[in-house]
Amino acid sequence: MAGLSTRHLLGIKDLNPADIQLIFETADNFKTVLNRPIKKVPSLRDVTIANIFFENSTRTRLSFELAEKRLSADVVNFAASSSSVSKGETLIDTVNNILAMKVDMVVMRHPYAGAGIFLSKHVKAQIVNAGDGAHEHPTQALLDAFSIREKLGDVAGKKVVIVGDILHSRVALSNILCLKHLGAEVMVCGPTTLIPKYIGSLGVKVEHNLLKALNWCDVANMLRIQLERQDIKYFPSLREYTMLYGLNKQILDSLDKEIIVMHPGPINRGVEITSDVADSKQSIILDQVENGVAIRMAVLFLLAGQTP
Amino acid sequence: MQNLTLLDGQKFQITLQRLCRQLIENHNDFSESVLIGIQPRGIYLAKRIAEELRKILPEATILQGDLDITFYRDDFRRRDQLVPNQTKIDFIIENKKVIMMDDVLWTGRTIRAAMDALQAFGRPEKIELLALVDRRYSRHIPVEADYVGIEVDSIASQKVVVSWIETDGEDRITLLSDAK
Numbered sequence: 026m027a028g029l030s031t032r033h034l035l036g037i038k039d040l041n042p043a044d045i046q047l048i049f050e051t052a053d054n055f056k057t058v059l060n061r062p063i064k065k066v067p068s069l070r071d072v073t074i075a076n077i078f079f080e081n082s083t084r085t086r087l088s089f090e091l092a093e094k095r096l097s098a099d100v101v102n103f104a105a106s107s108s109s110v111s112k113g114e115t116l117i118d119t120v121n122n123i124l125a126m127k128v129d130m131v132v133m134r135h136p137y138a139g140a141g142i143f144l145s146k147h148v149k150a151q152i153v154n155a156g157d158g159a160h161e162h163p164t165q166a167l168l169d170a171f172s173i174r175e176k177l178g179d180v181a182g183k184k185v186v187i188v189g190d191i192l193h194s195r196v197a198l199s200n201i202l203c204l205k206h207l208g209a210e211v212m213v214c215g216p217t218t219l220i221p222k223y224i225g226s227l228g229v230k231v232e233h234n235l236l237k238a239l240n241w242c243d244v245a246n247m248l249r250i251q252l253e254r255q256d257i258k259y260f261p262s263l264r265e266y267t268m269l270y271g272l273n274k275q276i277l278d279s280l281d282k283e284i285i286v287m288h289p290g291p292i293n294r295g296v297e298i299t300s301d302v303a304d305s306k307q308s309i310i311l312d313q314v315e316n317g318v319a320i321r322m323a324v325l326f327l328l329a330g331q332t333p
Numbered sequence: 334m335q336n337l338t339l340l341d342g343q344k345f346q347i348t349l350q351r352l353c354r355q356l357i358e359n360h361n362d363f364s365e366s367v368l369i370g371i372q373p374r375g376i377y378l379a380k381r382i383a384e385e386l387r388k389i390l391p392e393a394t395i396l397q398g399d400l401d402i403t404f405y406r407d408d409f410r411r412r413d414q415l416v417p418n419q420t421k422i423d424f425i426i427e428n429k430k431v432i433m434m435d436d437v438l439w440t441g442r443t444i445r446a447a448m449d450a451l452q453a454f455g456r457p458e459k460i461e462l463l464a465l466v467d468r469r470y471s472r473h474i475p476v477e478a479d480y481v482g483i484e485v486d487s488i489a490s491q492k493v494v495v496s497w498i499e500t501d502g503e504d505r506i507t508l509l510s511d512a513k
Binding site for chain 1: 401403404405406409410413414415416417418419420449452453454455
C-alpha cells in the first residue's frame with residue numbers, strides 16, 4: 026500500500042495532499058487508541074528515537090515524547106542547554122554521536138532555519154522537524170488543520186486567518202502551506218512590519234484591520250508575539266499591539282457569526298488573546314494539544330514503517 | 334492464475350448456518366458473548382454471522398464490533414507500508430466471551446496480533462476463534478480455531494479469497510493458484 030512520499034518530515038513543503046490525507050486518516054485511528062483504557066500500541070517497539078531540542082519547548086516536546094512512548098518506542102531526550110553543545114560541538118558531531126548509540130529517528134528543534142534539511146543530508150537517521158527557526162513547524166500545521174477538520178468537518182473551502190507575528194513564525198508558514206494544500210482560503214493579518222513583503226506569492230490575502238479579517242474568516246489562528254526573535258522594535262509598544270490586534274470578548278461578540286479561535290501556544294494572556302476568549306467555548310486550544318499527540322503518532326508510525 | 338471454487342451457492346449458506354448453530358450451542362442467547370470481526374476481511378464474516386443470528390434469535394441482542402490489528406502486527410517495518418483500518422467496538426468486553434472472526438486462518442499470526450489488540454479493551458473471560466476457511470498444516474504459531482467453516486489443503490504460493498455479496502456481488506470461496 027502507498028505510504029508517505031518522503032523519508033523525513035522536514036516541512037509541509039515536502040508533503041503532497043495525499044500524504045496529508047494519509048496522516049489524517051492514520052491520526053483518526055490513533056485518536057481512538059488514545060481514548061482506550063490502554064493507550065499504548067506495540068508498533069515501534071524496535072525503534073529508538075532521540076528528541077534533540079536546541080531550543081526551549083514544553084508542548085511540542087512533551088507531545089512528541091508521549092506519542093513515542095504510546096507507540097512503544099525507546100526514547101532518549103537531549104536538551105542543548107545541558108549538553109556539550111555549550112562546549113562548542115558542531116551539530117553533525119552531536120547528532121552522529123547520538124546516532125552511534127543506534128538511534129533510528131531524530132526529532133529535532135533548532136533555532137536556525139534549514140537545520141533539519143542540513144542534517145538529513147549528512148546523517149542516516151530519519152529526521153522529523155519539530156521547528157527550525159522561523160522556517161517550518163510541520164507537525165503543528167498538521168495538528169491545526171486536523172483540528173479544523175475535526176471541528177468543521179472539512180478544511181477545503183474554509184476561510185482561515187492567521188493573526189500576529191507572521192514574520193518570525195514557523196507556525197504561520199507551515200500552516201499556510203498545509204491549508205493551501207487542503208483547499209482552504211488563507212489570510213494573514215498583522216502590522217505591516219510583521220508581515221513579510223512577498224507573502225502574497227504564497228497565494229494568501231493580506232489584511233491589516235483585525236475586525237475586517239475576523240468578519241471574513243471561519244477560523245482565527247492567533248499567533249504569539251515572538252519577542253525573543255525580535256532584535257529591533259517592530260511596533261511601538263505591546264499595549265498598542267494588543268489594542269489593534271489583540272482578540273477580546275467584545276470583538277468576538279460583535280461578529281455576526283461564531284468563529285473558531287485557535288492558538289499554537291504558549292499563550293501570552295492579555296497580549297494577543299484575552300483569558301476569557303482563550304477559555305471560551307469558541308476556543309479549541311486544548312483540542313489542538315490533544316490532537317497533537319495523535320498527529321505525531323501518525324507521522325512517526327508512517328515514517329518508521331518505511332524502513333525495510 | 335488458475336481459480337478453483339471451493340464453496341459457493343447453497344453450500345456456502347449451509348456452512349454459515351451450521352456455524353451459527355454451533356455458536357448458539359455454546360453461547361445460548363449471547364447475553365455474555367460478543368462477536369469481533371478482524372479487519373479488513375473478517376468484518377464481513379462477523380457482520381453476516383451477526384445478521385443470521387439475529388434472524389434465528391430475534392429476542393437476543395447480538396453485539397458485533399470491528400477490530401483493526403495494524404498497530405499490533407509483528408511484520409511492521411519488515412514489509413511494505415501498513416495502513417490502518419478502523420476499530421469500532423462500542424461495548425465492553427470485560428468478562429465477556431469474545432468470539433473473534435476472520436475469513437481465512439492461515440499462519441495464525443493475524444490471530445496472535447488480534448489477541449494482543451484485544452487486551453487494550455479489557456480482560457475477556459474467554460476468547461474463541463471462528464474461521465470460515467482453515468488452511469490446514471500451514472501454521473507458524475500454535476493457534477487453532479474453535480469453529481471452522483471448511484478446511485483446505487493448500488501450499489504457500491496459493492491464495493484463498495472469500496467474496497461476499499455485500500462487497501463483491503456473490504458469496505464464494507476461491508482458491509487461486511499460480512499458473513506455472
